[in-house]
Amino acid sequence: MALSLSSTIALNNGVEIPVLGLGVFQMSDEEAYRAVSAALNIGYRHIDTAAYYRNEEGVGRAIRESGLPREEVFVTTKLWHTDNGFREALAACDRSLEALGLDHVDLYLVHWPRGNRQDAWRAMERILDEGKARAVGVSNFLPRHLDELIARSPVVPAVDQVEFSPFLYQKELLSYCRARGIVMEAYSPLTRGRRLDDPRLVAMARKYERTPAQMMIRWVLQKGMVAIPKSSHPERMRENAAVFDFEISAEDEAEMDSFDEGYHTTWDPADIP
Numbered sequence: 001m002a003l004s005l006s007s008t009i010a011l012n013n014g015v016e017i018p019v020l021g022l023g024v025f026q027m028s029d030e031e032a033y034r035a036v037s038a039a040l041n042i043g044y045r046h047i048d049t050a051a052y053y054r055n056e057e058g059v060g061r062a063i064r065e066s067g068l069p070r071e072e073v074f075v076t077t078k079l080w081h082t083d084n085g086f087r088e089a090l091a092a093c094d095r096s097l098e099a100l101g102l103d104h105v106d107l108y109l110v111h112w113p114r115g116n117r118q119d120a121w122r123a124m125e126r127i128l129d130e131g132k133a134r135a136v137g138v139s140n141f142l143p144r145h146l147d148e149l150i151a152r153s154p155v156v157p158a159v160d161q162v163e164f165s166p167f168l169y170q171k172e173l174l175s176y177c178r179a180r181g182i183v184m185e186a187y188s189p190l191t192r193g194r195r196l197d198d199p200r201l202v203a204m205a206r207k208y209e210r211t212p213a214q215m216m217i218r219w220v221l222q223k224g225m226v227a228i229p230k231s232s233h234p235e236r237m238r239e240n241a242a243v244f245d246f247e248i249s250a251e252d253e254a255e256m257d258s259f260d261e262g263y264h265t266t267w268d269p270a271d272i273p
C-alpha cells in the first residue's frame, strides 16, 4: 500500500481526509498552538481538536499563522454531548468556528452518543447544508447508535471516530462501517503510551527496525483507517509520521490483530443505550 503523509481517503461525500492527523487532546491553547505549528511544519495536514479540549483558539491561530492555504489543512472539531440538541448544536458550532477563527471546518463530529443525539444530528444536517462543515460524522458510536441515525436521516455519517489499536481491535465495528461507506478514525492509537512496552509489540518492532508507536500507527493505516496520534514533541511527531516507507506483512498484521484485549483507555460507549 503506497501511502504518504499527504495520502487521503475519500469520504462518502467525496471530501478527502488525510490518513494521518495530529490529535491535540490534553493541550492548553498555548501548547496546541506550538504543537500544531510544529506539525504543519513537519508536513501534517490534518488536525483533530474538539470544543471539549478548550484549545480551538490555539489550533486556529497556528493554522492561520502557518501561511498555508486554508484548503491544504484538514480541520476536525467536535460537538460536546452537553450540546446534543438542535439549537444547542447550532450555537456550539458557531462558538467553535469563532474560537478557531475559521468560517468552516472540514469535519464536525458528534463527540459522544449521549443525550439528544437525534436532534444533534438534525443540526449536523443543517451545518453541512450551510457549509459550516464540509463533512459531518460521529464519534464513539456503536452499530446500534449508527443504525438509529441512518434510519432517520438522509445524511449518513462520513466518519466514526473511535478508540482503536491492536489492543482494542474493534473488528465488527470496522466491518459494519466498511459496509456502509463510513470511514473509521482511530483515536488513542498509541493506547496513550500504555502498551508501548508490550513484549510482543516490542519484538515485532525490532523485527521491522521500527518503534512500537510506528508499528501501532502503521497497523491502523493498513486497516484502511485514519490515525490521529497525539504528541506535543516534534521529534515524536516526526517518528509517528515515518510510517509510509514500510509495510507490515499479512502474517504479522494478523499477529498484531491477536493482541486485542478489549483495552479501553477511556469510557466505553457500550454503556450508552
Ligand SMILES: NC(=O)c1ccc[n+]([C@@H]2O[C@H](COP(=O)([O-])OP(=O)(O)OC[C@H]3O[C@@H](n4cnc5c(N)ncnc54)[C@H](OP(=O)(O)O)[C@@H]3O)[C@@H](O)[C@H]2O)c1
Pocket: 022, 023, 024, 025, 026, 048, 049, 111, 139, 140, 161, 162, 186, 187, 188, 189, 190, 191, 192, 193, 196, 213, 214, 228, 229, 230, 231, 232, 233, 236, 237, 239, 240, 266
Ligand atoms: N473522540 C474521542 O472521544 C477521543 C478520545 C480520545 C482522544 N481523541 C483524539 O485522538 C487523539 C489521540 O489520542 P490520545 O491523545 O488519547 O492518545 P495517543 O495518541 O494514543 O497517545 C498519546 C500519548 O502518547 C505519547 N506519544 C506520542 N507519540 C509517542 C511516541 N512516538 N513514543 C512514545 N510516546 C508517544 C504522547 O506523549 P507526548 O505528547 O508527551 O509526546 C501522549 O502521552 C487525541 O489527541 C484526540 O485528538 C478523541
